[in-house]
Amino acid sequence: MESKKSKGILERLNAGEVVVGDGGYVMQLERRGYVKAGHWTPEAAVEHPEAVRQLHREFLRAGANVMQTFTFYCSEDKLEISGNVSNISGGQINEAACDLAREVANEGNALVAGCVSKTPCYQNSRNEPKVKAIFKKQMDDFLKRDIDFFIVEFVDHVEEAVWAVQVLKTSGKPVGATMCISPQGDMQGIPPGECAVRLVKAGADIVGVNCHLDPLTCIDTVKLMKEGLEKAGLRAHLMIQPLGFHTPERNHSGYINLPEFPFALETRAMTRWDIHKYAREAYNAGIRYIGGCCGFEAYHIRAIAEELCAERGFLPPASEKHGPWGAALEMHTKPWVRARAHREYWENLLPASGRPKCPSMATPAEDEEHQLKSNIPT
Numbered sequence: 001m002e003s004k005k006s007k008g009i010l011e012r013l014n015a016g017e018v019v020v021g022d023g024g025y026v027m028q029l030e031r032r033g034y035v036k037a038g039h040w041t042p043e044a045a046v047e048h049p050e051a052v053r054q055l056h057r058e059f060l061r062a063g064a065n066v067m068q069t070f071t072f073y074c075s076e077d078k079l080e081i082s083g084n085v086s087n088i089s090g091g092q093i094n095e096a097a098c099d100l101a102r103e104v105a106n107e108g109n110a111l112v113a114g115c116v117s118k119t120p121c122y123q124n125s126r127n128e129p130k131v132k133a134i135f136k137k138q139m140d141d142f143l144k145r146d147i148d149f150f151i152v153e154f155v156d157h158v159e160e161a162v163w164a165v166q167v168l169k170t171s172g173k174p175v176g177a178t179m180c181i182s183p184q185g186d187m188q189g190i191p192p193g194e195c196a197v198r199l200v201k202a203g204a205d206i207v208g209v210n211c212h213l214d215p216l217t218c219i220d221t222v223k224l225m226k227e228g229l230e231k232a233g234l235r236a237h238l239m240i241q242p243l244g245f246h247t248p249e250r251n252h253s254g255y256i257n258l259p260e261f262p263f264a265l266e267t268r269a270m271t272r273w274d275i276h277k278y279a280r281e282a283y284n285a286g287i288r289y290i291g292g293c294c295g296f297e298a299y300h301i302r303a304i305a306e307e308l309c310a311e312r313g314f315l316p317p318a319s320e321k322h323g324p325w326g327a328a329l330e331m332h333t334k335p336w337v338r339a340r341a342h343r344e345y346w347e348n349l350l351p352a353s354g355r356p357k358c359p360s361m362a363t364p365a366e367d368e369e370h371q372l373k374s375n376i377p378t
């Protein structure tokens, strides 16, 4: 399949363009009934392609410049352990996911990123040849289809992320690497700055973070990565795809350690106005690839595109149905609702949860995490 895109990811970033990423697939498709939580495997690309295609379209319409393949946890070892898929191979899912992403990307001017994530093999064995063979298998699936670049995402040990980058770089395509880490560093305590240095030395063209923590915490982590690169005299583009949830607890493993994960996170959802603040702060931090992960819906992506409209020079198609800063409310029949049709109102609003018995913060399960960490073979 021939794609009609004009510029690749590095051409866009090298030219100083803001690249808007897409939002979260796996958690959104779980809520819509196509993914099983706990397993979190992406067989829906084969079983329910219409559901995956529709979500791609929503992100494209909202302004995303990249369609990530719906291939989270789609390594053969993960599919086998999850036991959630029979009669469908990892190769079939990877190839179907590439075709869906390409089909929708070509409806706009978007790029397709083939995505790999952390493997159970690393967690269980730390065996470099075995782990690399798993990434190579997935890469070979992607290379049978038309993809523009690769993203390594949701990896919490820099060693594994480096191995993934080393494998994917053999394709000759650009590679972005995002780790799901906190400002405290990876699961072995390697600081974000050092993680970024190792990833760039391994060949990553774009580095940053995704998932696990809220936007402002993730910006802090990427700032530490940037500092580390500058100190080492290295350069790379910066990327961020945080949660669409508030995680002010800032615990090391993020939302997975919160009691609400994964079935009661709704009270923590970001508003579109929270996302305006995020997009601006990410831009000011020098990050030019700005998207979202779990909890990021189409209206959040649209909010990134609207906040950065002046820098990018255009609005996304979905803004046809959205007045900036609540402007559409000027049409409302009730004067007290009309009074909300301005930026100051939404920027300063402190939204109530409507749940009088809810605490504002939770106690993360850090103790259990430390217990588990001490059991990981080294």
Ligand SMILES: [Zn+2]
Pocket: 024, 210, 211, 212, 293, 294
């Ligand atoms: Zn996520």
